Amino acid sequence: MSFNQSFFAARFGITEHDLESYLSEALSAGGDYADLYFEYLATSSIGVDEEIVKSATEGVTMGVGVRVLAGERTGYAYSDDLSPGKIRKAARVAALIAKGPASVVKSGFEQSQQHNLYPMLHAPNEMGLAERVDLVKRADLAARAYDPRVFQVQATYADSLRNVLVATSDGRLSFDRQPMARMSVMVLARQGEGSPQHGYSGGGGRVTLDFFLNQKTPEHFAREAARQAMVQLDAGDAPAGEMPVVLGPGWPGILLHEAVGHGLEADFNRKGTSAFSGRIGQEVASPLCTVIDDGTIGSRRGSLNVDDEGMPTQKNILIENGVLRGYLQDKLSSRLMKTASSGSGRRESYQHIPMPRMTNTYMLAGDSDPADIVRSVSKGLYCATFSGGQVDITSGNFVFSATESYLIEDGKITRPVRGASLIGNGPEALKYVSMVGHDLKLDEGIGTCGKEGQSVPVGVGIPTVKIDRMTVGGTAA
Amino acid sequence: MQDRMSPAQESTLEQIAADAVEQALAGGASGAECTISEGEEFSVGVRMREIENLKEAGSRGAGIRVLIGEPGAQRGGSSYTSDLSPEGIQKMVKAALELAKITSVDPFTGLPEPAELGKLEGDLRLYDEAIEDMTTEWKIDQALRAEKAALDFDPRIQLSEGASFDSHVGRRVFANSLGFTGSYQTSSCSLSVVPVARQDGAMERDYWHTAARSAAGLESPESVGRIAAERALRRLNARKVATQKVPVIFEPRTARQFLGDIFDAVNGSSIYRHASFLAGKLGDKIACDALTVVDDATIPGLFGTTPFDDEGAPSRRTVVIERGVLKSYLLNSYSARKLNLKTTGNASRGITGNAGIGPGNFFIEAGALSPEQIIAGVPNGLYVTELIGGGGNTVTGDYSSGAAGLWIENGKLTYPVSEITIAGNMRQMLQQIDQVGSDLEFRGAVAAPTLLIREMTISGQ
Numbered sequence: 001m002s003f004n005q006s007f008f009a010a011r012f013g014i015t016e017h018d019l020e021s022y023l024s025e026a027l028s029a030g031g032d033y034a035d036l037y038f039e040y041l042a043t044s045s046i047g048v049d050e051e052i053v054k055s056a057t058e059g060v061t062m063g064v065g066v067r068v069l070a071g072e073r074t075g076y077a078y079s080d081d082l083s084p085g086k087i088r089k090a091a092r093v094a095a096l097i098a099k100g101p102a103s104v105v106k107s108g109f110e111q112s113q114q115h116n117l118y119p120m121l122h123a124p125n126e127m128g129l130a131e132r133v134d135l136v137k138r139a140d141l142a143a144r145a146y147d148p149r150v151f152q153v154q155a156t157y158a159d160s161l162r163n164v165l166v167a168t169s170d171g172r173l174s175f176d177r178q179p180m181a182r183m184s185v186m187v188l189a190r191q192g193e194g195s196p197q198h199g200y201s202g203g204g205g206r207v208t209l210d211f212f213l214n215q216k217t218p219e220h221f222a223r224e225a226a227r228q229a230m231v232q233l234d235a236g237d238a239p240a241g242e243m244p245v246v247l248g249p250g251w252p253g254i255l256l257h258e259a260v261g262h263g264l265e266a267d268f269n270r271k272g273t274s275a276f277s278g279r280i281g282q283e284v285a286s287p288l289c290t291v292i293d294d295g296t297i298g299s300r301r302g303s304l305n306v307d308d309e310g311m312p313t314q315k316n317i318l319i320e321n322g323v324l325r326g327y328l329q330d331k332l333s334s335r336l337m338k339t340a341s342s343g344s345g346r347r348e349s350y351q352h353i354p355m356p357r358m359t360n361t362y363m364l365a366g367d368s369d370p371a372d373i374v375r376s377v378s379k380g381l382y383c384a385t386f387s388g389g390q391v392d393i394t395s396g397n398f399v400f401s402a403t404e405s406y407l408i409e410d411g412k413i414t415r416p417v418r419g420a421s422l423i424g425n426g427p428e429a430l431k432y433v434s435m436v437g438h439d440l441k442l443d444e445g446i447g448t449c450g451k452e453g454q455s456v457p458v459g460v461g462i463p464t465v466k467i468d469r470m471t472v473g474g475t476a477a
Numbered sequence: 478m479q480d481r482m483s484p485a486q487e488s489t490l491e492q493i494a495a496d497a498v499e500q501a502l503a504g505g506a507s508g509a510e511c512t513i514s515e516g517e518e519f520s521v522g523v524r525m526r527e528i529e530n531l532k533e534a535g536s537r538g539a540g541i542r543v544l545i546g547e548p549g550a551q552r553g554g555s556s557y558t559s560d561l562s563p564e565g566i567q568k569m570v571k572a573a574l575e576l577a578k579i580t581s582v583d584p585f586t587g588l589p590e591p592a593e594l595g596k597l598e599g600d601l602r603l604y605d606e607a608i609e610d611m612t613t614e615w616k617i618d619q620a621l622r623a624e625k626a627a628l629d630f631d632p633r634i635q636l637s638e639g640a641s642f643d644s645h646v647g648r649r650v651f652a653n654s655l656g657f658t659g660s661y662q663t664s665s666c667s668l669s670v671v672p673v674a675r676q677d678g679a680m681e682r683d684y685w686h687t688a689a690r691s692a693a694g695l696e697s698p699e700s701v702g703r704i705a706a707e708r709a710l711r712r713l714n715a716r717k718v719a720t721q722k723v724p725v726i727f728e729p730r731t732a733r734q735f736l737g738d739i740f741d742a743v744n745g746s747s748i749y750r751h752a753s754f755l756a757g758k759l760g761d762k763i764a765c766d767a768l769t770v771v772d773d774a775t776i777p778g779l780f781g782t783t784p785f786d787d788e789g790a791p792s793r794r795t796v797v798i799e800r801g802v803l804k805s806y807l808l809n810s811y812s813a814r815k816l817n818l819k820t821t822g823n824a825s826r827g828i829t830g831n832a833g834i835g836p837g838n839f840f841i842e843a844g845a846l847s848p849e850q851i852i853a854g855v856p857n858g859l860y861v862t863e864l865i866g867g868g869g870n871t872v873t874g875d876y877s878s879g880a881a882g883l884w885i886e887n888g889k890l891t892y893p894v895s896e897i898t899i900a901g902n903m904r905q906m907l908q909q910i911d912q913v914g915s916d917l918e919f920r921g922a923v924a925a926p927t928l929l930i931r932e933m934t935i936s937g938q
Contacts, residue, residue, distance in 0.1 A: 050750075052581035057830050058572055059557035063536065074530040080537065080559045090534065097531050129579045152750050188752055188872065196751055198872045238877070240900065240936035241720040271524065273638050273673050273682065353530065390866035390879070394638075394673055394682040395712075397896050399866025399879030421867035421877040421898050423936075471717075473867070473877045473898025475934045 003111070006175040007163040008038050012082050016109055019167040022066070023105045025091035027169055030100030031070040033331070034091075037308065038064045038082070038165040039350040045158035046129075048136040051144075056129075063350040066090045069332055070098040076353050105169045112166075112174035114305040114312050117298050118206035120179055127209040132157055135209070139185050139218035146226035149233065151196070152188035155222065157181070159209065166310030174310040180301070180457065181207050182445065185221045189229035199229030200387075200403070203444025205301040205459075216444070228385065228404055231416045238405065238420035238474025244380035245422065245470040246373055246408060249441035251386060253460030256291055256361050257449065258389040258398040259426045260284070264318050264326075265344075265356040265451075266333035268393050275396030275427050276324065284324045285430030288366055291319040293328060295343055295359030301445040302360035302459035309345035309354050316342045318361075319430075330356040348454040358449060362461030366436025370464040373435045375411040381472050382406045382413050383422070396426035421473040429467065437464030490515065491660055493539065493561060494652035500570045501543045502654055506577070507551060508544035508588050509654045510788060512828045513537065513561070516647035521613070523620040524639030526628070531613075537561055540829030543573045544587060551587055552580040557829035586831075588788065589810040593820055594657045595791040601661075602778040605691035608646055608664040616642040619668050619698050626702025627672035633713065634706050638682060640670035649783075657789040664690050665780070670702050674709040681715070683708035683863075688920065690778055708862070711883065715895035718884060718937045724858035725899055725933045726851060726885070729916060731861045732925035736841060738869030738876070738903060739770065740923065743797055743805075744834045745812030745823075747871055754874035754904055755803060763803045764907035767844055770798040772807055774822065774837025781838035781922030788824040788832050795821045797839075809834050840924040844913030848927040851912045853888040859935055860885050861899065874903040894937075901933040 008014045019036060026034035044058040061080070064087055068075040075097025077090040139155035159181035166174050184202030201224035203216055212218060247255060260276070268274035276284065285291070295304050295313025304313045309331050317325045329337070330345030333356055346357035374382065382405060389400030401421045406413045442461035449458040494511040501509035517535035521528065540557035554576030558569040624640035644666040652658040667688035674681050685705035687696040727735055747753035755763060774782050774792035783792050788810055796804050808816070809824035809832045825835025852860065860883045867878035881895040914927030 046579070052583055053579065054581070054583060054586075055553070055555070055831050056576035056580050057555040057557070058576065059540070059569075059829060061538065061557075061559040063559065072524075073528055076530065076532040076534075078534040078536070080535075093533050097528075129576070133579050152752065188750065190751075195754070195873050198752070198870070232873075238900075240898075240934050242938055271638065272636055273680070275680065351534065351536065353532065388866070392682070392863075392865060392881075394680050395715075395881075395895060397865065397879065397881070399898075401867045401877070418873070418875050419870055419877065420900065421879055423866075423879040423896055423898050425896055471896065471898060471936055471938075473879070473900050473934075473936045475877075475900045475902070 003173060006165065007040065008165045018084065020105055022087050022091050023167065023169045025088050026066050026068050026094050027103040027105060029095045029098045030103050031068040031098035033069040034169040035067050035309065036064055036167045037350050040163040041160060043160040045156060046132045046136055047154065047156040048140045049154045051140060053133055053136065064090065065350040066094040067353065068094045068097050072336060073097045074332065074353055078351050106171035109167065109171050109173035112172050112306055112310050112312065114174060114176065115296055117296060117303045117305055118179055120208055122208055122210060131209055135183065135212055135218050139183065139222040142219040142222035143185055143187050143226045146223055147189065147230055149189040149191055150187055150226050150229065151190055154186040157183050168310055172310050174306045176305045179206050179208050181209060181211060183212055183218060183221050185225040187225040187229045189233060191233045197229050197232035199225040199227065199232065201225035201228065202446040205299045205445040206303055207299050231404055235416040235418045237476040238417040239381065239472055239476050240474045242469055242471050244377050245467045245472065246377060246380065246382045247462060247465050248382065248384040249437065249439045249462060249464050251443040251460065252383055253362055253443060253462035254386050254389050254400050256363055256462060257358060257460050258391040258400055259424060259429050260291060260319060261293065261358045261361045262391050263393045263396060263426050264328055266327040266329045266337060267356050269327050270333045270337055274393045279324050280326065282324055283322050284427050285319050285322040286433040287322040288436045289319055289322050289430050289433050290364040292316065292364065293318055293358050293361045297360055300360050300442065300459045301447065301457045302358065304359065307343045307345045308347045311341045311343045311345065313343040313359060328356045328358060330354055346456050348456060352454050357451065357456055358458050360442065360459035362440065362442060363463065365438050365440035365463045368435045368437050370437040370439050373437055373464050373466045374408060374413060376435065376466065377408045378410055380408045382408050391426065397423065398426055399423045417474065423471045423473060429470065432468040433465055434468050435466040439463045490648065490650045491652065491658050493566060494650050495658055497539065497541050497566050497570055498652050498654050500567065501541060501574065504570060504574045506543040506545055506574060507548065509541060510588060511539065511541045511652050512787065513539045513650040514647065514828050516645060518645050520641060520643045521617050521620055522639050522641040523624055524637060526621065526625065528617060529639060538828050539566065539569060541569055541573050542829065543577050545577045546582060548587055549584055550582050552577055552582050553586055553831065554580060555829045585811055585814040588653055588655055589790050589820060591655050593810065594655060594789045596659050596785040597775060597792055601782050601784055602690060603782060604662040604664045607691040607693060608644060608666060611644065611692055616644065622698035623668055623670040623702040626699040627670050627706040630703055630706035631710055633674050633676050633710060634672050636673040636675060638671035638673060642668050651787065651789055653789055659785050659789065661784050666691060666695065668695055668698060668701055670705045672706050672709045674713050676713045679713065681709055681712035683712060712881065712893050715881065715893035717896045718894050718935060720936050720938065722932050722934050724855050725930045726855065726858065726860045727928045728860065728862055729918060729926055731864050732928045733923050734864050736839065736925045737923050740836055740839050741871045742903065743807050745806045745808035745816060746834055748806050749812050749815035752872050754872065758803050761803055762801050764798055764801040765910050766800050767913045768798055768801055768907065768910050769842040771796055771842060772837050772839045776838055779838045779919050781836055786822045786824040787826045790820050790822040790824060792837060793822050807834055836922050838919060838922055838924065840917060841913060841926060843915050843917035843926050845915060846912055848914050848916055851914055851927055851929050852885055852890060855885045856887055858885045859894065860890055869903050876901050876903050876906060897935055897937040899933045899935055906930050
């Protein structure tokens with residue numbers, strides 16, 4: 001597609017000449033680099049709750065962010081009004097960070113190379129409202145049909161389409177149309193007069209509504225949410241203390257996101273505040289571990305054709321056979337660290353300054369049979385599903401919270417136990433990985449990562465792994 | 478900034494909101510409510526004694542919720558836009574009306590009763606015009622001084638993630654088809670610093686933060702820097718303790734997080750769905766005598782204060798737990814109708830959608846003992862200064878979180894501990910709050926003093 005056919009040119013009449021003049025304004029007081037990020041985001045969501053469609057919302061936000069880099073400094077301003085006067089004003093505010101003679105903007109733009117990771121069968125707004133209603137109603141029915149003990153179901157379908165345009169003072173131009181859709185189902189179940197228990201499931205990715213008709217149906221998510229609630233009805237107290245932990249495949253890959261991913265973001269390492277700072281080439285995990293961050297997997301929630309700085313995304317090796325190989329770089333950090341961007345510059349919206357972020361983070365499959373991994377544990381915990389996690393990148397301590405887990409006794413998965421937080425230390429935890437399964441699985445597409453107040457969609461994945469030692473935060477001491 | 482916030486602008490936004498409501502009614506709605514939010518933000522970050530980033534901008538958004546059908550059998554639809562032009566508003570209203578056709582009739586949905594609407598009069602001190610007097614240079618200087626105080630405090634602090642000074646002015650406008658129109662302006666500013674302490678190859682960071690409606694309410698940058706430095710330093714050389722059951726003291730910063738979990742459990746939406754361990758417990762003794770929890774959105778100047786909630790009901794004071802007895806849930810009009818109760822004025826939403834439920838100033842009333850006196854009464858236990866990940870499960874009450882803090886021996890804080898978890902069940906935790914400190918401070922909308930909980934499970938080695 002040529003620029004003139006792109007969304008912002010066609011809809012707002014923005015020309016390459018306009019972009020050059022805004023960038024010149026941004027560099028009018030000097031600076032090394034400037035960029036513009038135009039965003040037009042249309043969202044829609046619908047929800048069923050207590051068996052009726054209780055909510056339906058849609059909306060539009062648009063704006064442009066202007067950034068100026070001068071050495072280690074960033075100037076940033078934005079406008080929700082795309083008129084030339086307002087964009088120029090934002091450019092002048094961003095320019096305040098630099099103090100000197102104007103810098104030159106490269107004349108003429110070159111269109112950035114980019115992937116085509118999420119071709120759309122239909123634009124989200126081409127599928128009617130009736131189809132959306134049908135999806136959430138199907139989820140509600142399927143969850144209730146799963147077991148009579150289910151007494152509350154909330155199902156939500158949400159999708160969005162984000163059009164972006166990035167123009168840089170070094171002459172790069174990229175635009176992208178980024179779909180996102182997600183279905184989630186929350187279930188409450190109760191046995192007799194006992195305490196209600198909760199189950200949750202969801203998924204999606206850079207897909208449109210057809211995905212939920214053809215690939216992962218509402219029934220799939222509804223049954224999974226109901227199944228989890230059923231498991232919890234029988235759960236006992238979670239154990240407390242250090243023990244071997246087996247993580248099931250898929251979403252438990254959140255371990256990688258918390259234990260190593262954040263600590264490898266280049267901004268923390270440039271500043272020397274990460275527990276992984278200065279450790280490239282060192283062994284930070286067992287030799288069984290190879291960890292990748294890959295923004296180029298088709299249709300995944302964390303994937304992008306170009307990152308939010310207009311750079312093509314990549315498959316980046318973070319840890320190879322236990323050895324730390326690289327950081328996740330954005331433009332600012334890579335320039336200051338004298339290396340290349342890894343296509344990891346991301347931002348929540350035009351109102352936010354980009355920073356290094358993960359995309360889809362996963363561990364490569366190993367050789368072990370998952371059944372053998374469980375058999376090798378005489379007393380420990382098997383974790384199948386998590387809710388979320390958090391890390392202190394400076395000390396390296398991280399937590400992730402299991403919502404579905406079981407005791408392992410004499411090599412067998414036995415009783416389910418209640419939710420518990422697991423805690424470990426990033427540069428140490430993966431050294432205790434002693435078995436890696438051949439069953440790598442990516443998650444269903446529900447992850448949202450928060451950093452310094454900015455949320456971005458991400459993916460994770462992991463095969464079944466055994467960690468010889470980890471602290472489990474239950475109550476049964 | 479000045480011209481955006483002029484009275485002319487205010488009436489324009491109120492007019493836009495009222496017009497949107499009118500358009501919805503003209504388009505066939507039986508009820509409508511429109512929210513407009515406008516804000517300007519400024520932020521400066523410094524790191525290692527240099528300016529690192531500077532950000533300044535403003536934005537606005539409008540949202541509408543429409544209802545169609547007869548009251549008592551209505552259905553709703555919502556939409557929002559960042560385009561406040563007449564065309565933008567028109568499209569927004571049309572989209573909401575379309576969406577209302579596909580939702581279900583819900584006998585409990587609707588606007589509040591006309592008699593439930595209103596707003597607090599008088600100056601709530603939500604906006605301090607002194608916010609406009611702060612120059613960019615002054616704000617940068619505040620951040621530089623806070624970081625300098627931290628970096629100069631101790632030779633083990635040579636590194637920092639930086640300091641930032643942020644300020645915000647905003648306006649919130651609300652109108653509905655029952656004739657309510659209201660708006661209020663807010664201001665806030667804050668200063669925070671994150672020093673990193675290093676010793677023998679290990680690193681620890683911590684932060685301190687001060688926030689107020691304008692500069693006059695802030696702690697001094699030197700104090701913010703010093704406290705942050707002391708907090709980072711005292712975490713160095715932390716140990717992992719053995720798994721055991723001991724008394725746990727939450728300092729105000731972590732007690733506030735625990736109180737956030739309690740808020741979720743008294744949230745009317747969780748109650749009517751039976752998704753809270755406190756559902757059906759109104760009037761029951763759910764906590765120890767020492768515990769009184771209040772939600773009060775009327776206290777001038779505080780961050781949880783508003784003249785009216787997000788569906789136009791006046792703000793008020795609600796006693797939620799009184800000396801251990803559950804007195805009230807926190808409700809908007811929808812959850813109130815579901816529970817056959819009255820709204821408590823806690824409706825909360827962004828700019829669109831069905832209203833959720835949010836806190837005013839939600840706090841635990843201060844007790845008699847100082848934190849030092851509470852610590853002195855613990856022979857062996859944990860003083861929690863940070864919670865990481867996890868938290869409470871509103872449905873079951875189960876509680877499990879990563880933690881860091883200081884070990885208490887013979888009534889004194891001793892060595893730091895980290896990489897541990899604390900766990901229990903909120904039902905028991907509430908019954909076992911043996912002491913509530915005198916050190917209540919409002920640093921945000923949710924505030925708690927020091928709390929002593931008789932016994933929790935520490936998981937470590």
